[in-house]
Amino acid sequence: MRRSDVERRSLVTAKGAKNAKVQAFIVFSQSSRSLRSSRLEYVTGTPAAGGRRRGWWLLLTICLLLTGLTSSGVVRAQDSQRQRAFVYGINAALENTYTGSFAPPSVPTLYLLADQTSVISPRMTEIYFWAITNEYKASWELTNEPVAGTLEIVQGGQVIQQIEPTSYTIHYQTHGSEVNAQLFVGRDADTAQARFSAEQQRYQADVTAYHKAQQDWIALADDANQRAQKGEKVTIPPAPQEPEPIGVTSNGINQGIPVRLPAGSYQMRLRGRDGAIVPDSTRALEVFGARRTAIGYMVVPETRWTTPEQVDDLSDVIVGMPNSQIYLVPHTVREFPAHAYALLQDPQQQVGGTTDWTWVMGASITAGQLEVVAAGQAPERLTLTPYRVSQVAGTTLGYQIQQFVPDPQHPTAAPDLVGFPIQVDQPGSGFEIRMVSPQGELLAGSSRLVRTPSATPLSLLLLLSALPLVVGIAVIVRRRMQLRLPRNSAG
Amino acid sequence: MRIGTSTLRKERVAAQPTLAAWPLRWRVARLLAVQELRDALFGWSFYLTAALGPLLSALFVYNSLNFVASSGLQILARPFYVPVLVTTTLATLYLTTWATLAIVRPRDQGALRVLFFAPVDAYGVIGGHLLAGIALYGLLTLAAAPLLGLISVLTNLPFPAPLLIGLLASPIFVTVAVTIGLSISTIAASSRSAMFFLGATLLVLLAIPIAYTALLSVPPTSRYYDALLFLRALVRMLRDLLSWISPYTLLSAGLDAAMRSNWADLAWRLVAAAVGCAAWAALAIWGLRRRGVLP
Numbered sequence: 001m002r003r004s005d006v007e008r009r010s011l012v013t014a015k016g017a018k019n020a021k022v023q024a025f026i027v028f029s030q031s032s033r034s035l036r037s038s039r040l041e042y043v044t045g046t047p048a049a050g051g052r053r054r055g056w057w058l059l060l061t062i063c064l065l066l067t068g069l070t071s072s073g074v075v076r077a078q079d080s081q082r083q084r085a086f087v088y089g090i091n092a093a094l095e096n097t098y099t100g101s102f103a104p105p106s107v108p109t110l111y112l113l114a115d116q117t118s119v120i121s122p123r124m125t126e127i128y129f130w131a132i133t134n135e136y137k138a139s140w141e142l143t144n145e146p147v148a149g150t151l152e153i154v155q156g157g158q159v160i161q162q163i164e165p166t167s168y169t170i171h172y173q174t175h176g177s178e179v180n181a182q183l184f185v186g187r188d189a190d191t192a193q194a195r196f197s198a199e200q201q202r203y204q205a206d207v208t209a210y211h212k213a214q215q216d217w218i219a220l221a222d223d224a225n226q227r228a229q230k231g232e233k234v235t236i237p238p239a240p241q242e243p244e245p246i247g248v249t250s251n252g253i254n255q256g257i258p259v260r261l262p263a264g265s266y267q268m269r270l271r272g273r274d275g276a277i278v279p280d281s282t283r284a285l286e287v288f289g290a291r292r293t294a295i296g297y298m299v300v301p302e303t304r305w306t307t308p309e310q311v312d313d314l315s316d317v318i319v320g321m322p323n324s325q326i327y328l329v330p331h332t333v334r335e336f337p338a339h340a341y342a343l344l345q346d347p348q349q350q351v352g353g354t355t356d357w358t359w360v361m362g363a364s365i366t367a368g369q370l371e372v373v374a375a376g377q378a379p380e381r382l383t384l385t386p387y388r389v390s391q392v393a394g395t396t397l398g399y400q401i402q403q404f405v406p407d408p409q410h411p412t413a414a415p416d417l418v419g420f421p422i423q424v425d426q427p428g429s430g431f432e433i434r435m436v437s438p439q440g441e442l443l444a445g446s447s448r449l450v451r452t453p454s455a456t457p458l459s460l461l462l463l464l465s466a467l468p469l470v471v472g473i474a475v476i477v478r479r480r481m482q483l484r485l486p487r488n489s490a491g
Numbered sequence: 492m493r494i495g496t497s498t499l500r501k502e503r504v505a506a507q508p509t510l511a512a513w514p515l516r517w518r519v520a521r522l523l524a525v526q527e528l529r530d531a532l533f534g535w536s537f538y539l540t541a542a543l544g545p546l547l548s549a550l551f552v553y554n555s556l557n558f559v560a561s562s563g564l565q566i567l568a569r570p571f572y573v574p575v576l577v578t579t580t581l582a583t584l585y586l587t588t589w590a591t592l593a594i595v596r597p598r599d600q601g602a603l604r605v606l607f608f609a610p611v612d613a614y615g616v617i618g619g620h621l622l623a624g625i626a627l628y629g630l631l632t633l634a635a636a637p638l639l640g641l642i643s644v645l646t647n648l649p650f651p652a653p654l655l656i657g658l659l660a661s662p663i664f665v666t667v668a669v670t671i672g673l674s675i676s677t678i679a680a681s682s683r684s685a686m687f688f689l690g691a692t693l694l695v696l697l698a699i700p701i702a703y704t705a706l707l708s709v710p711p712t713s714r715y716y717d718a719l720l721f722l723r724a725l726v727r728m729l730r731d732l733l734s735w736i737s738p739y740t741l742l743s744a745g746l747d748a749a750m751r752s753n754w755a756d757l758a759w760r761l762v763a764a765a766v767g768c769a770a771w772a773a774l775a776i777w778g779l780r781r782r783g784v785l786p
Contacts, residue, residue, distance in 0.1 A: 292751070299564065299566065301563055301564045303563055304563070309564060309565075309566045310566065311566050313568060313569065314751075315568075315569050315570070315572075315651050315653075315750055316566050316567065316568050316569070317566070317567040317570050317648065317649060318564070318566060318567075319555070319559050319564070319565045319566070319567050319648065320559070320563065320564050321559060321560070321563045321564065324563055324564070326564065355734075427647070428647045429647075430647060430649070449649050451647055451648060451649065452647065453555075453556050453559055453646055453647050453648060454645060454646055454647045455556075456553075456556065456645045456646050458549075458553050460645065461549035461550075461552065461553055461642060461645070462546065462549060464545065464549065464638055464641055464642065464645075465542055465545035465546035465548070465549045465638060466542060466546070467542070467545075467638065468538050468541035468542040468545070468634050468638075469538055469539070469541075469542045471538065471634075472535065472537070472538025472539075472541070472542075473538075475532065475533065475538075476533060476534075476535065476538075479533050
């Protein structure tokens with residue numbers, strides 16, 4: 001703002017203030033308004049003068065805001081500065097599926113599961129730092145160029161493997177709520193993809209035929225309906241059946257380097273076609289395996305089936321309320337180092353170097369029986385049973401778990417839950433559960449304890465823990481009495 | 492084989508070990524251990540420690556029962572692992588404090604000088620205190636284990652058998668704590684300074700993992716480099732080192748290995764504890780001979 005403007009504004013303000021005072025005096029002396037309203041007008045000035053002043057303030061505020069918004073770097077929109085970079089695209093093998101991620105140059109170490117084939121794809125892409133999640137993002141849609149070369153795996157300074165890129169595809173198959181993935185490499189990938197495409201085409205043809213048949217059937221049904229209204233006796237043919245979905249999705253044919261290594265620490269680098277190491281391609285590679293493998297159970301209580309619990313560790317105990325019903329869904333579990341497993345799924349994840357271990361749920365076990373062993377009783381064997389969960393109708397909230405009965409009208413309907421039904425007995429009881437294979441062999445790592453707690457008052461537990469103190473009082477008092485005896489007898 | 496009290500030089504000369512002295516040292520160690528045990532059993536701190544472990548365990552178990560009563564189901568991970576760990580850790584902490592005062596307090600009072608009029612030497616004294624420490628821990632375990640067993644029976648929660656094996660192996664881990672306390676006790680100038688030194692040591696033991704967690708929560712200075720990288724690596728290295736030195740970490744790792752029935756891991760921890768115990772005991776013997784028996 002120029003000086004003349006400021007001076008002019010000061011004059012206007014002073015003049016306005018003087019006029020306001022005079023006007024307030026006139027109003028005070030001439031009118032018969034209340035004293036309160038006069039004072040108010042004196043303080044605030046006349047409505048016209050106040051409006052002008054407010055207008056100036058508003059203008060000044062808008063100017064300041066505009067200046068601030070245009071000049072401040074803090075409130076400027078996030079500027080994503082893209083840069084071309086060498087990255088490794090990773091399709092890391094998990095327990096029974098694959099997870100996709102990428103490792104920008106800022107990631108020094110890649111983590112993979114031992115003895116499972118993962119796929120690494122050297123790529124040039126454009127990356128940018130996304131401060132909100134504190135990680136680099138890749139603009140694959142802008143640039144996605146495979147980098148030709150041979151992947152070298154180095155251990156102890158020696159190149160132990162040289163792997164060439166090949167074509168691969170991953171097929172994801174859905175079973176209920178589970179998704180299982182299968183990797184095909186090389187010629188197998190082409191064959192699998194061709195099979196998938198044929199299946200897809202067949203399905204599309206079936207769907208087209210189904211839609212046509214459905215339209216014909218609707219027309220037929222409408223016609224039959226009209227004739228029925230006229231009094232004719234009609235028979236409606238059965239509705240066409242929807243074709244079975246193929247249940248498989250594919251990520252298509254891609255180029256990548258399949259890596260399968262035993263557990264250990266390695267280095268990897270990409271040697272380009274010119275014989276030189278591609279810049280930014282040298283990374284550490286940590287390949288890790290499971291510490292323990294067992295059979296875990298998903299424990300579904302009947303009263304709250306939407307919030308199941310998980311039994312993983314071999315020493316875990318299922319403690320349930322007396323006379324309650326639970327369902328056990330068996331599956332494999334493996335125990336991995338928590339730090340490595342987190343970075344396997346997302347190499348850019350901000351995790352500390354914890355020494356904790358984590359159990360990871362694997363594929364469901366669909367065959368075998370559950371043996372219930374209670375003291376003094378013959379072992380009872382339970383079979384896997386399908387269940388359907390229905391919401392309780394009416395105002396009562398909750399769910400009902402009922403045995404699943406296949407409906408011919410809905411042949412594609414699947415059970416909500418397949419598990420072993422377990423009845424928790426009276427307080428103080430307990431038994432052991434363990435799985436046996438269809439051949440009758442006991443499955444290792446499947447044994448767990450189920451207990452119903454006894455109602456024990458806290459006072460009893462506290463009394464027990466006070467026992468050492470009671471002993472201490474007895475010992476120390478006796479000792480002091482013994483020490484006093486000679487003095488007492490002398491006195 | 493006698494440590495004189497006239498001058499420090501004479502003490503050092505007289506304290507040279509010979510093979511013939513070992514039976515005598517063993518006898519001295521046993522006598523001292525019995526005396527120390529008697530003294531500890533006539534004090535309140537032993538019984539308070541013996542009661543505190545089961546008390547906390549009872550509260551922990553009751554909390555689980557309360558949870559089952561309200562939610563209907565609980566997957567009790569490693570039942571009685573935390574109660575046993577709390578009980579043994581408290582016992583270890585008590586014994587570390589006891590050992591820290593075991594040499595320095597009688598030295599302050601002049602009793603240590605009197606003790607050395609008898610045919611005893613640093614080996615016998617440290618050995619005796621080590622034996623007493625193990626015996627005290629054994630008594631504390633003998634007091635706590637049946638109570639935990641009783642709580643298990645009353646509540647119908649199982650007490651895992653592998654945990655009993657871990658409990659049986661735990662005295663080896665406790666010897667590390669006792670010898671660390673004895674080392675502080677022999678080197679410290681007074682009881683006060685010994686306790687101060689112990690407090691500082693425990694603070695360092697606690698501070699390293701906390702510092703590492705705190706460093707992890709500090710975001711990187713730049714997206715391209717991390718100014719705290721070296722510090723993080725250093726504190727992490729210290730933390731890893733501590734897991735093989737600290738008796739508390741060794742104890743929890745040993746119990747964990749026992750719970751997993753990983754006997755090789757347990758054996759490694761026991762070896763580490765035995766080596767640590769020998770090293771700290773040697774330091775305590777050196778400290779006693781160096782520092783002498785005079786206040």
